[in-house]
Each structure stands twice: as structure tokens, then as C-alpha cells.
Amino acid sequence: MWSLMMGFWQPLTNLRGCISQNPPWVTFFLCLLALAVSFIGLACYSYSHTLPNPDSVKDWNHLLSSLSQYQLCTKANESSPELVYPVPSALEQDVNREASPNSTETPSSVAQLHLKVPLTVTTNTDSSSLKDLCLHTSLKASQLNLGDNEILNVTVKFLSENDSHACLTISAPAHLLPMSLLPPVCPASVKNISAIHVDAGEQLTSASHTCYSLHSKNDPTLRVMLTKEDQRVAVQHLIEVSVFLLGVCLIICLVGSLTTSLTRRYQWNGLDLQNEPLIDP
Numbered sequence: 001m002w003s004l005m006m007g008f009w010q011p012l013t014n015l016r017g018c019i020s021q022n023p024p025w026v027t028f029f030l031c032l033l034a035l036a037v038s039f040i041g042l043a044c045y046s047y048s049h050t051l052p053n054p055d056s057v058k059d060w061n062h063l064l065s066s067l068s069q070y071q072l073c074t075k076a077n078e079s080s081p082e083l084v085y086p087v088p089s090a091l092e093q094d095v096n097r098e099a100s101p102n103s104t105e106t107p108s109s110v111a112q113l114h115l116k117v118p119l120t121v122t123t124n125t126d127s128s129s130l131k132d133l134c135l136h137t138s139l140k141a142s143q144l145n146l147g148d149n150e151i152l153n154v155t156v157k158f159l160s161e162n163d164s165h166a167c168l169t170i171s172a173p174a175h176l177l178p179m180s181l182l183p184p185v186c187p188a189s190v191k192n193i194s195a196i197h198v199d200a201g202e203q204l205t206s207a208s209h210t211c212y213s214l215h216s217k218n219d220p221t222l223r224v225m226l227t228k229e230d231q232r233v234a235v236q237h238l239i240e241v242s243v244f245l246l247g248v249c250l251i252i253c254l255v256g257s258l259t260t261s262l263t264r265r266y267q268w269n270g271l272d273l274q275n276e277p278l279i280d281p
Contacts, residue, residue: 018256036245043238056224058178064216066144072198073211111174116186118217119166133158136195146176
């Protein structure tokens with residue numbers, strides 16, 4: 001009986017016949033197999049590399065990139081600049097906050113940060129010096145993709161023309177700023193630099209006297225990454241889905257290898273019935 005069944009079941013022959021007779025099923029099988037292999041590869045990559053957190057849409061790279069999209073232009077009738085004095089650093093604010101345990105931080109509280117960020121500046125005129133340059137402007141949170149109509153006061157200070165970093169002083173509601181991962185604190189400057197008040201616009205205007213363009217550089221250290229636990233859960237889910245898809249592929253292969261065998265068996269039984277005499281002698 002077993003040898004008879006093995007004679008009917010020919011897996012490779014049956015699979016070749018199934019592939020030639022069912023192109024849609026073959027396409028579906030290859031798609032599932034490719035998806036399973038892709039998930040396995042993604043799981044291996046996620047296990048050996050640190051990945052950015054997709055749920056964290058706000059980080060300092062995002063904020064600086066949004067700020068760099070605007071032209072900072074002065075007006076022809078701009079009044080004389082005013083002095084900008086050093087502000088408390090982020091570290092000093094943390095110390096002051098710890099010294100006042102009764103103070104509670106509300107969503108409307110204003111945070112003032114003094115940070116060293118990867119920003120450079122260029123200008124549309126050759127006569128303007130970029131050394132000891134301080135630019136001050138006010139923007140809406142919606143312009144930086146951080147909120148709605150809240151106002152952010154931004155001051156950018158460039159101490160050298162060839163420096164790839166600048167001191168950014170930003171004053172805004174605390175809930176708008178990415179506070180989970182901050183750039184390094186910019187050292188307080190003893191030099192008082194006159195701030196140039198500029199307007200932020202996406203294009204140059206004819207009434208502009210001098211315009212400055214900011215250029216940001218993506219800093220991997222400012223990117224919010226997945227924690228080890230979140231990364232482990234993501235890898236586990238990818239492996240589980242891959243195993244499920246491979247199981248479906250295996251079932252399809254088994255069905256394809258048995259279908260032709262069952263058809264042949266039914267045909268063989270039909271031939272036996274036809275060969276049997278209708279009337280016993």
C-alpha cells in the first residue's frame with residue numbers, strides 16, 4: 001500500500017505541473033516568499049544597527065532644517081541694532097528649576113535655550129562681514145512645523161566665518177521644543193554683539209537691503225533613536241511575521257505537490273472501474 005501511494009505521489013513532477021498550470025498561484029507564492037525574505041533581512045539589519053525612532057517627529061535636525069529654509073533679510077530703513085546680552089544656558093536653567101521644587105512646568109511655560117548647533121551662514125552681499133554676526137528674528141511655530149500660532153524668538157550668533165557651528169538662542173513654549181535630546185550648551189560669550197533684526201521669508205524681496213541664508217548639517221547625534229527594548233520588540237515582530245509567511249509558502253507547496261497526485265489517483269480508480277466487467281461470468 002505504501003509503495004502504491006509513493007507511486008502516486010511524485011512531489012517534483014507534481015510541482016512542475018502545478019507551476020505550468022497555475023501562473024496566478026505561482027505569482028502569489030513568489031510575492032509571499034519575497035516578502036518573508038525581506039522581513040528576515042530587515043530583522044537582521046535592525047538587530048545589528050541602531051535605528052531612528054519613527055514616532056519622534058520633532059528633533060533638532062528637523063528644527064534646524066526648517067529654519068534654514070527661510071531667508072533672513074533686513075529692511076532698507078532698518079533702525080540701529082541693539083545689544084544682545086548673554087542669556088542663561090540650558091544647564092543653568094536646569095539648576096534653577098531643581099532649586100525651586102515648588103515650581104511646576106505647564107504646557108504654556110516658556111523655555112529659553114542657549115545651544116551650540118551645526119549652522120553656517122552666507123549673505124547676498126560681499127561687503128557684509130560674517131564675523132561676530134548676530135541675527136534676531138521672530139517666527140510662528142507653524143513656520144517651523146512645530147505648532148500653530150505660538151511665537152518663537154530666535155537669535156543666531158556667529159563668532160567666526162569659518163566655524164561650522166553657531167550659538168542658537170531660542171525662546172519658545174517648552175512643549176514645542178524637542179527637549180528629549182538637546183545639543184551641547186553654547187558657552188556664554190563675554191562679548192556683547194549687536195543683534196541685527198531680520199524678517200524670515202521664503203523668497204528675497206525687492207525691499208530687502210541685506211539677506212542671510214542659514215545652512216544646517218544633519219547631525220546623527222541629535223537624532224532620537226529607538227531604545228534597546230523597542231528595537232528588540234520590532235525584531236521579534238518581524239521574525240514572527242516572516243515565520244508565518246514561510247509557513248503559508250510551505251502549505252502552498254504541499255498543496256501543489258498533492259493536487260496532481262490526487263487527480264491521477266482518481267483517474268486510475270476510474271480506469272479500474274471501467275475495466276471491471278458489468279456482469280459476472
